[in-house]
Amino acid sequence: MRLVIARCSVDYAGRLTAHLPLATRLLLIKADGSVSIHADDRAYKPLNWMSPPCWLVEEAPHLWRVQNKAGEQLVITLEEILHDTSHELGFDPGLVKDGVEAHLQELLADQVELLGTGFTLVRREFPTPVGPVDLLCRDANNKVVAVEIKRRGDIDGVEQLTRYLDLLGRDPLLAPITGVFAAQQIKPQARTLAEDRGIRCVVLDYEAMRGVDDPSVRLF
Template sequence: MRLVIARCSVDYVGRLTAHLPMAPRLILIKADGSVSVHADDRAFKPLNWMNPPCKLREETGKWTVTHGKTGEQLILTIEEITHDSSHELGVDPGLRKDGVEAHLQELLAEHIATLGEGWTLVRREFPTAIGPVDILCRDQAGGTVAVEIKRRGEIDGVEQLTRYLELLNRDPLLAPVRGIFAAQEIKPQARVLATDRGIDCVVLDYQALRGIEPENPTLF
């Protein structure tokens, strides 16, 4: 990974256009080719980014990142670089879910029709530049759906799914992609945030997915 701290402005040119005025920012250039631009807030979400496959061309005072499939560009106008270093992180072991979450994912993938009649599984752990999406599937109409699974659904899970959706919707082969936030229990604040962002919420019955009939059947 390469870390660059620079005073720069950023322009995104493509299906959407966006401009960040000149300011000090952190630029991350990862081994997979992805480039992201960060401010000193927002915790984890970049201000703008380009996902692989893409190519970085560095010129004096100007860096251009071009997506290999769409041709969209991230253009960084560099006024000053105050730090530039590279670090070898090696292979990441990935996020390990707890046993219940992992089993929920496995069970829902096996019984994807739980989400709707005629739904089909595309893949579990669908890879993206910022981590794997728990389940990618298609609804009865053939639309792409990303599913984030939690044992307990809270706001950070909705934020995680939002980032995945922003990323997946940049891929013309998948877009438009809608999201489902699935959990055994969903906190009210998380449900409000999800609804505001157009994300559906589904409460999962762990025992029913395992084929064990509940004593008091419920609808979700």
């Protein structure tokens, strides 16, 4: 990665035109060919950028032209370069998320009793014509229950489970079928919609499920 801090102006020509007047900015040139222009605010979002595949040509000491396959161009005019360094970052393993839905699904499959007394697991990732439902279970009365798991439960998740229930309910071997919407957090609108459709909501305590926290010893 090449880091350049410079007083520069930037002109973009493509589907539209845009101009950044002269100011001090950070220019990032990555190994994948991408070029982005940053100010000292706006968090991670660049002021302008060119995604790969694109090519940077230094046409003059103070004129850079970045172009992609579509013919779009970023023309960077450098008034003064204050800093210019390059660094080899090497391979990046990527972000490892804790508490993703796949892990929640695995934990809940092993602790299916959290859904209710007498619950048993039939299968994880039970197929439907519109995608797999996370868990298919049976309750204490041996009735089939479809379980959709989210980290944060919103209306889209309820709609997703509703589609699964509609399709699975057409199978006489599974009907009548009920649903459980399980998440670490469930938005009030999602809970209202779920309950209106006869779907039970269950809030999951991820820390307790993975054995890190014991709710019985909490003060609050």
